[in-house]
Amino acid sequence: MLKKLLPHPHLTLLLTVVWLLLANAYTLNSLVFGLLMGLVIPWITAPYWPDRPRVRNFPMIVEYVLIVLWDILKSNITVARIVLFVPNAKLEPAWVTVPLDLHEPEAITALAGTITMTPGTLTAELAADGHSLLVHCLHAPDPDGVRDEIKERYERRLKEIFE
Amino acid sequence: MELFWEILIAALLVIGGFFGLVGSFGLVKLPDPMTRLHAPTKAATLGVGAVLIGSMVYFAAFKGDLSLHELMITLFIFLTAPITAHFIAKANLLRDWRPERLPPPEGEGDWAVYTPAADTSALELQEVEDADKEAAREAAQAAAQAAAGTTGSEAERG
Numbered sequence: 144m145l146k147k148l149l150p151h152p153h154l155t156l157l158l159t160v161v162w163l164l165l166a167n168a169y170t171l172n173s174l175v176f177g178l179l180m181g182l183v184i185p186w187i188t189a190p191y192w193p194d195r196p197r198v199r200n201f202p203m204i205v206e207y208v209l210i211v212l213w214d215i216l217k218s219n220i221t222v223a224r225i226v227l228f229v230p231n232a233k234l235e236p237a238w239v240t241v242p243l244d245l246h247e248p249e250a251i252t253a254l255a256g257t258i259t260m261t262p263g264t265l266t267a268e269l270a271a272d273g274h275s276l277l278v279h280c281l282h283a284p285d286p287d288g289v290r291d292e293i294k295e296r297y298e299r300r301l302k303e304i305f306e
Numbered sequence: 307m308e309l310f311w312e313i314l315i316a317a318l319l320v321i322g323g324f325f326g327l328v329g330s331f332g333l334v335k336l337p338d339p340m341t342r343l344h345a346p347t348k349a350a351t352l353g354v355g356a357v358l359i360g361s362m363v364y365f366a367a368f369k370g371d372l373s374l375h376e377l378m379i380t381l382f383i384f385l386t387a388p389i390t391a392h393f394i395a396k397a398n399l400l401r402d403w404r405p406e407r408l409p410p411p412e413g414e415g416d417w418a419v420y421t422p423a424a425d426t427s428a429l430e431l432q433e434v435e436d437a438d439k440e441a442a443r444e445a446a447q448a449a450a451q452a453a454a455g456t457t458g459s460e461a462e463r464g
Contacts (some may be wrong), residue, residue, distance in 0.1 A: 167375045208309060219352035226332035226345055236341050239361040257390035260351065265343055267395035268386065271421035272410035277408065279395065281344040 150189040153198070155181035191226040192288050195249070200303050207300045214261040214296075221263055225282050237283040239264075241276045244298060251276075257297050264289060311367040318360035325353035339398045347391045354383060 149155060155178075162177030163169060198204070227236070241258075245251050251273070255266040258278055268277040283289050332345025358376035365373035396419055399408075405420045415421060 161378065161381075164374050164378050167373060169372075171325075196382055199405045213348060215351060222332070222344055223328045226328055226335060231335070231337045234337065234341065236338075238409050240409045240411055255392065256384075256388035259347060260384065260390050263344065265340075265347065265391055265395065267340070267392070268399055268419055271415040271418045272411075272413060274413055275411040277411070279340050279343075281341055 149182070149185070150258055151185040151195075154185045157181075158184055167303075184289060198304060199306070203300055203304045207304065209295070210300070211261065218261045218263065222281065225263065229282060235284055236284055237280045237286045237289075238267075239278045239280060239283070239286045241278055241293055241298075242292050243274055245301060245305065246295075247305050248273075250301050254293075254297055254301055258293060261297075264293070308367075311363065315360045315367075317366050318356045318363065322356035322360065325356065327353075329353060339402065340395065343391055343394055343398075347387050351383060351387060355380060384417045 158181035159174070159177040162180055163173055166173040166177075243251060243254075245254060251269070255269070255276060258264050258266045258276070263281040263283065265279045265281075266276055267279050269275075270277070278289070278293070280286060280289055329346050333342055336342045336345060358379055362373055362376045365371060399417070399419050405416055408417065411417060
């Protein structure tokens with residue numbers, strides 16, 4: 144019964160919070176309306192995710208988000224330094240293939256987005272069979288190191304979250 | 307105390323402006339489309355982020371109300387920036403690169419842009435089109451038969 148009423152409790156919570164933030168008014172009014180949307184939208188869209196992945200490890204999400212935010216900060220400074228101080232002739236752009244251990248489409252999407260937002264790397268393409276990502280590096284004297292860092296830093300944690 | 311907040315907000319705005327400028331400068335300076343993609347997707351994130359944090363601090367310190375709108379803007383930027391970058395990269399791969407110049411993916415197959423058959427939406431569109439054509443032909447045949455039938459019966463009557 145509860146499962147039928149609340150097919151996706153996390154989405155309900157997220158939608159309510161997002162609605163409150165969007166309305167920018169923390170009143171009972173917006174809370175009720177937000178909850179209403181949080182209940183109706185998951186209920187309507189439930190048939191579109193026949194097998195969505197289960198999140199197995201919530202504390203890991205917090206750790207992951209903090210690490211990614213920190214890396215975004217570092218990445219901005221790194222890229223700014225490359226843009227300003229590395230002459231184009233010395234730039235070493237490189238393509239890197241990252242083989243994937245993740246299988247859930249949601250997890251791969253999260254990894255691809257993270258790679259784009261973090262130091263000097265950008266996800267360009269997914270393999271047709273979905274088992275590797277093509278990553279472009281802005282300045283990578285050591286492409287293998289980039290690949291190992293992506294696998295160790297992000298993919299391992301996403302694997303713990305989703306699988 | 308007021309001075310401290312003012313300095314903090316001013317610093318955040320200057321940081322934001324600086325990174326926005328670097329991001330735009332990168333677009334001009336970097337040599338090719340793939341490297342140019344790096345500048346706006348990253349430098350701009352911190353630029354926008356710093357301005358938004360400045361705005362939150364300003365409203366909290368001087369207007370006395372909590373404004374968390376800005377978190378939503380950040381969230382939407384983090385959701386859309388990688389997707390935009392991915393689509394531009396995909397288009398660029400298709401226009402200016404050949405699979406031979408890229409490292410191959412692990413295992414069988416090739417990258418998705420170079421594998422049209424993997425795009426099932428095109429196949430589905432083709433199937434729908436074929437089904438439409440089939441239906442149209444059958445309808446035309448039926449109409450022709452019906453027309454032949456009526457002229458035939460008219461001829462009999464005559």
